[in-house]
Amino acid sequence: MKACLKIIFLLITALLLTGCSDPVRQQTELRAELESYADEKIVISGLQDKDFEISVAELMEFDTVTKSAASNTADGQQVKVKITGPLLNTFLQKYGKSQRDFSVVRFSARDKYSIAVVSDILANRDIILGFMDKGKALIGEDRPVRVVIPEERAMYWVRMLNRIDFETGESARLAEKIIFLETASEYLPQEDYEYYERPDKVIKTRDLIGKYADINDTAIKNVFMVAADGLKKNETRANFLDGYLKITGSDIPKFLSPDLPQGMHVRDLLSISYGTTAFFSAAQALNVFPLLSVGEEMGFAFTDLLKQIGTTKAVSYRFTPTDGQSVLLSISETANAGICMGSDGAVSFVSGSPANKTVNKLLSIEVIE
């Protein structure tokens, strides 16, 4: 169908949806509004040898669906849409592909917002590339396309879409080394960061990775974050390395950046996987894992940490405190081990019997294969 015919068809659909009283005038207005952003382009990467652009007019030519969906934002407001546009799968069909062919589809926007949609969602959900909402043209800050994934949280409903990356392959790697964020932060430069009018402290993610992982490993494309409430976020290495971790005040550790929209900030981080290095928050682990007594304190089981992070197969583990006096223990010697935090915030490892070793000011755990 020609683009203009398609617009007329959409106008009729819109009339049915809005049931307006002056149909001719509304039609003219809607057509003019749709045409005003029909020439905007979206970059498509990972689908053909070279990146290419499609215009919104081209998207309008595909078969469309109209679906209602509602979801809450992080601060409790409701977002309601009745979105019209082609399904991502309808678009992909033209290239002989489907959502299931990819491990990640990343949607990015004009305001630098971006989000990775992972394989479970790709396999199970409709993804709509919406160019009309509630029978009308999109409002300015949603144009030219709003992605909607009904039944998934509104953080996936990307407004101002300007790029889609189709990725295959890389998923989170098993950890070979675990670094405790609370201990590591003490040895990194701290900066002031104004957070809701509070002077909090942050460390640069670049400093953290530079000191404790391989910052030059360009094979790492994605950084995987898990929050205490179970939220999983997959961020590009570039975005991650341009950000900060807030380490004082509320919601800590919190990934944020003044250059990224707030919806991309991640609070209450439990772990961050960067290649084979996993950064871990003992303070959040105490909120998430079952508590047990570890020495004189309440703590969590070492095995719960390993299960959460996913590590390579071990024969033993090396526990290293800030003074470098490390302790090597076999798997069986760590079966009853726990990790706790003192009232001063220091992380300790307590093996329990049979080894009866304690490592105070624990910085890292290496998996020895």
Ligand SMILES: Nc1nc2c(c(=O)[nH]1)N[C@H]1C(S)=C(S)[C@@H](COP(=O)(O)O)O[C@H]1N2
């Ligand atoms: N381009 C863009 N899209 C975005 C965001 C953003 O900051 N920029 N925030 C997301 C988040 S976190 C939520 S909860 C919803 C909020 O929807 P609303 O802006 O329509 O209220 O939009 C999502 N889409």
Ligand SMILES: [Mo]
């Ligand atoms: Mo959000």
